[in-house]
Every structure is written in structure tokens, then in C-alpha cells.
Amino acid sequence: MDRTRWIFAGQLGPAFDDGGPMLLIEARSVFARAPMHRAKAHLLLSAMRHRAAELGDRVQFHQVERYGDVVGTGPSALVHGDELEVIDPTSWGARAMVRRLGARVLPSRGFVTSEQEFALWAGARGGKRLLLEDFYRTVRQRTGILMEGDQPVGGQWNYDTENRQPPPKGAVSLGLPDPWWPTEDEIDDQVREDLDRWQAEGTVNLVGEDGPRRFAATAAEASTAVSDFVESRLNDFGPFEDATLTGDWTMAHSLLSAPMNLGLIDPREVIDTIAAEYTAGRAPLSSVEGFVRQIMGWRDYVWHLYWHLGEEYSTGNNALAAHQPMPIELLALADEEIEANCLRHTVAGLRQHGWAHHIQRLMILGNWSLQRGYNPKQLNDWFINMFVDGTPWVMPANVIGMSQHADGGIVATKPYASGGAYINKMTDYCGGCRFNPKVRVGPDACPFTAGYWAFLDRTEPLLRGNHRMAQPLAGLRRLSDREAVVLQERQRDHL
Numbered sequence: 001m002d003r004t005r006w007i008f009a010g011q012l013g014p015a016f017d018d019g020g021p022m023l024l025i026e027a028r029s030v031f032a033r034a035p036m037h038r039a040k041a042h043l044l045l046s047a048m049r050h051r052a053a054e055l056g057d058r059v060q061f062h063q064v065e066r067y068g069d070v071v072g073t074g075p076s077a078l079v080h081g082d083e084l085e086v087i088d089p090t091s092w093g094a095r096a097m098v099r100r101l102g103a104r105v106l107p108s109r110g111f112v113t114s115e116q117e118f119a120l121w122a123g124a125r126g127g128k129r130l131l132l133e134d135f136y137r138t139v140r141q142r143t144g145i146l147m148e149g150d151q152p153v154g155g156q157w158n159y160d161t162e163n164r165q166p167p168p169k170g171a172v173s174l175g176l177p178d179p180w181w182p183t184e185d186e187i188d189d190q191v192r193e194d195l196d197r198w199q200a201e202g203t204v205n206l207v208g209e210d211g212p213r214r215f216a217a218t219a220a221e222a223s224t225a226v227s228d229f230v231e232s233r234l235n236d237f238g239p240f241e242d243a244t245l246t247g248d249w250t251m252a253h254s255l256l257s258a259p260m261n262l263g264l265i266d267p268r269e270v271i272d273t274i275a276a277e278y279t280a281g282r283a284p285l286s287s288v289e290g291f292v293r294q295i296m297g298w299r300d301y302v303w304h305l306y307w308h309l310g311e312e313y314s315t316g317n318n319a320l321a322a323h324q325p326m327p328i329e330l331l332a333l334a335d336e337e338i339e340a341n342c343l344r345h346t347v348a349g350l351r352q353h354g355w356a357h358h359i360q361r362l363m364i365l366g367n368w369s370l371q372r373g374y375n376p377k378q379l380n381d382w383f384i385n386m387f388v389d390g391t392p393w394v395m396p397a398n399v400i401g402m403s404q405h406a407d408g409g410i411v412a413t414k415p416y417a418s419g420g421a422y423i424n425k426m427t428d429y430c431g432g433c434r435f436n437p438k439v440r441v442g443p444d445a446c447p448f449t450a451g452y453w454a455f456l457d458r459t460e461p462l463l464r465g466n467h468r469m470a471q472p473l474a475g476l477r478r479l480s481d482r483e484a485v486v487l488q489e490r491q492r493d494h495l
């Protein structure tokens with residue numbers, strides 16, 4: 001029997017199309033659960049509707065309340081589960097659903113390393129810690145990308161010492177051309193109209209600003225976004241990968257996570273394009289390697305860990321006993337209520353675009369949440385819903401593991417906690433802030449600097465066994481004003 005291919009929101013590009021009949025369902029209930037960023041809802045709807053338009057007669061496109069209105073197992077179902085095939089979807093929930101419905105399941109796509117290859121790699125390590133660096137080097141060797149025989153081109157695996165520079169002194173932006181932005185069309189107009197109507201009816205739960213659309217919603221737009229990145233930002237990607245400037249919201253980042261996570265462009269295609277720039281002598285190895293590492297290393301690694309660590313990983317881990325509910329300023333993206341300049345600016349960017357770059361996610365939002373002890377599961381879900389590129393698979397290793405250390409050290413050997421000194425070095429935020437990153441007690445005390453010590457004070461009993469924390473904890477014990485810092489941060493009632 002010729003089965004219909006049911007595609008999901010992460011499978012909207014040509015790599016998920018083998019030419020047969022297709023089914024695509026836009027289910028409104030997805031936008032009615034926890035609050036979602038409106039730019040994210042817009043992007044998802046726009047990408048699905050553009051795909052439906054591209055596929056024309058080849059797709060059955062249904063706009064309904066929930067998947068169950070279309071697919072089922074009973075005699076009244078519009079489409080029977082056992083008439084369908086799916087490329088294994090990207091969340092535990094969706095995988096359980098398609099199996100329950102009796103769809104034929106094909107291996108997942110959209111990553112450089114297959115699930116089978118990862119399982120073999122992890123199995124061969126016999127219970128040893130699965131390190132990103134080991135995984136990444138194995139994939140470089142297997143694919144031959146940026147390799148000369150069995151050695152990395154240039155003789156080094158890692159260019160972190162050349163990359164990760166602070167922002168140029170005195171600069172307000174990197175001075176690069178504005179990234180390419182998509183031109184909205186009548187599909188986007190209809191999406192905006194629908195979202196307005198649904199919001200007015202109260203049937204969806206949205207926060208943040210919507211528009212203009214900044215992220216690719218079709219495969220053609222995604223290709224243009226890749227070319228634009230190569231032309232105008234790739235060379236600066238490595239050096240300024242970790243830097244932040246108030247006047248430059250994109251810095252030299254690619255903005256490709258959303259189109260890749262929607263399945264619009266295959267990561268291997270992106271990597272091959274970037275690697276070819278080095279081969280042609282048009283881009284420095286440090287930037288090219290740094291970028292390839294992010295996609296072939298980190299992106300794939302967090303995807304595979306999502307399955308490897310199991311469904312309970314994001315709900316069952318809270319190693320640092322973090323139980324505080326998230327504050328309304330973050331839940332509602334109310335940046336105007338926030339005093340800390342770095343946090344206010346990051347939340348404002350998130351409100352405007354549904355996006356922030358890696359260091360804003362890790363060292364501002366993540367670091368703040370770690371210090372304040374927000375519940376990691378709530379934070380994980382918030383990240384999924386607030387970011388245009390947020391998905392259930394990408395978040396657990398990044399949030400539960402890397403940023404909140406809630407897994408007790410499976411993904412990262414120590415918590416990513418830092419005080420204002422790091423933020424002062426890598427950003428220009430502190431100059432415009434009413435706090436002082438060097439001060440830890442008093443009205444000018446930086447909430448990140450003081451919060452760092454208060455965090456160590458709270459988690460000392462839980463982190464004592466971690467040898468990488470020995471030095472910070474020794475510093476805590478030497479702190480002359482420890483009690484005053486802790487008390488001040490306990491009483492801080494403002495973000």
C-alpha cells in the first residue's frame with residue numbers, strides 16, 4: 001500500500017520529502033497551552049502554510065483544533081493511522097503518538113549523525129562520560145569534514161584561543177551589514193490576522209511582539225540566509241562568538257537555528273557550504289571550525305542526548321534543589337520592570353525577536369536563573385516556548401544540563417555560574433547599568449556578582465564533592481562579608 005507521509009513542524013524541507021502524497025496538520029491547540037512567544041507562533045504557522053502552498057495537490061493540509069480531529073484508529077477517523085508513514089518525529093510525545101496510531105516509522109533525519117551511529121559510538125564507550133569533544137572529533141573523522149587523512153586541517157581540533165574575544169573596545173556594534181531579512185507575503189498577513197483573531201477570542205496564549213518576521217520560513221529563504229551569513233558574517237563569527245554589544249542584537253551569529261530546527265535546510269548542507277569557504281581561501285579556519293563545531297558537534301550532541309538520557313531527564317532532575325518559581329518579569333517578558341541592564345536588554349531583545357544569542361541565553365538568562373534557583377523544569381519549558389528555535393529536544397541538555405546543572409554533572413562538569421566580572425569583560429552592558437560589577441554589598445551591588453556568592457552559599461553542601469568547585473568554594477569561605485551578601489540577595493525583591 002502506498003502510504004501517505006505525515007510531516008510535522010520540524011520536517012518542512014526537501015530532506016523530508018521522498019515524492020509521495022503528504023499530510024500536514026496545523027493544530028491550534030499547540031498555541032493554547034503554556035504562554036508562547038507570538039513571533040514563534042507566527043514562524044511555525046507561516047512555515048507550515050508556506051510548505052502546504054509549495055506542495056499543492058500533493059498534500060492534504062488540515063487546519064483544525066487538534067491532531068485527533070484528523071488522524072485516528074477508529075472507523076470515523078478522517079485518516080487512519082495505519083495508512084500513514086512518518087519520519088520519526090522529534091519529541092518523546094510525538095513518537096509515542098505516531099506509534100499508538102499505528103503509523104509506519106522511518107529513521108529520523110535532519111542531523112549529521114544518525115541515531116544508530118550515535119548509539120554505536122555511545123555503546124563503544126562502555127558507560128564512560130559522553131564528552132562533546134570526543135563525539136565531535138569522531139564525527140569529523142567519520143565524515144572527513146575539515147580533515148586531512150586522519151588529522152584535522154590546520155593541525156588543531158580547536159581554535160577557542162583565537163575565538164571568543166571580548167567585543168572591540170569602544171565599539172557600539174560590529175559594524176557588519178544588516179543580516180538579510182525575509183520579505184513577508186500574503187501568507188504572513190493571514191497568519192497575523194488569524195493570531196489577532198485567536199488572541200481576541202482568547203483561544204491562544206501568546207506573549208511578546210510579532211514582527212516583522214526575521215527568520216526563514218521556506219527552504220528557499222533558508223538558503224538565502226545561509227548565503228548571506230557566509231558573505232557578511234562568517235569571518236567574524238569565531239572571534240566574536242561569545243561577545244555582546246548593546247547596539248548589535250545579532251552580532252556575527254547565523255540566525256540559522258530556527259530554519260534548521262524546522263527542517264527547512266539540512267545541517268550537512270550548511271556545514272558543506274561553510275567548509276567550502278575555508279577550502280576556497282575565503283574564510284579563516286578559526287571561524288569555519290568554530291561554526292562547524294556548533295552544528296556538527298553541539299547541535300547533534302544535544303539531539304542525541306535527548307534520546308540517550310531518556311524522557312525523565314527533564315522532569316526528574318533537580319540536583320541543586322532549585323525550587324523557586326520563575327518571576328512574572330520573565331514570564332511576561334516585562335523588561336521595563338528589570339533594573340539589571342544586562343538582563344533587561346536580553347529580555348527586551350527576546351520580547352522583540354523571540355531570539356537571543358548563545359551568551360545571552362547561557363551567561364545572562366541561564367546564569368541569572370541558576371543563581372536565583374528557579375525550578376529547572378519550569379525554566380526548560382519557558383525556553384521552549386519563548387524562543388523561535390525552541391524545541392523539546394534541544395532544551396534539556398542546554399537548560400537542565402549545561403545551564404542549570406540540574407543533572408548533577410552529566411552534561412557539564414560544573415555549573416555555569418559567573419559574577420559580573422565575566423559580563424563586564426564580554427559585553428558593554430555594565431557601563432550603562434546602575435549597578436557596579438565590582439561591588440557585592442550595598443545599593444550599587446551587582447546582582448550577578450552578589451548573586452554568584454549567594455548561589456555558592458546555598459549550594460555549597462551539594463557542590464562540595466565536585467573538585468572543579470574546590471577553588472570557588474574556598475573563595476566563598478574566605479569571603480569576609482559572606483553573611484551580608486547572602487542576606488542582601490535573599491532580600492532582593494527586584495530583577
Ligand SMILES: Cc1cc2nc3c(=O)[nH]c(=O)nc-3n(C[C@H](O)[C@H](O)[C@H](O)COP(=O)(O)OP(=O)(O)OC[C@H]3O[C@@H](n4cnc5c(N)ncnc54)[C@H](O)[C@@H]3O)c2cc1C
Pocket residue numbers: 252253254255256257258260261291294295298299300302356357358359361362366383384387389390391394395398399402403
Ligand atoms: C539556555 C540555552 C537555551 C538554548 N536554546 C536553544 C533553542 O531553543 N534552540 C536552539 O536551536 N538552540 C538553543 N541553544 C543553543 C544556541 O544558543 C542557539 O542554537 C543559538 O544561539 C541560535 O542562534 P544562531 O542560529 O544564530 O546560532 P549561531 O551562533 O550562529 O550557531 C550556529 C548553530 O549552531 C547550533 N548550536 C550552537 N550551539 C548549540 C547548542 N548548545 N545546542 C544546539 N545547537 C547549537 C545551532 O543550530 C546554531 O544555529 C540554547 C543554548 C542555551 C545555553
Ligand code: SF4
Pocket residue numbers: 340341342343419420421423424429430431433434435436437446447448449
Ligand atoms: S553591573 Fe551587574 S547587573 Fe549591571 S550590567 Fe553589569 S553584570 Fe549586569
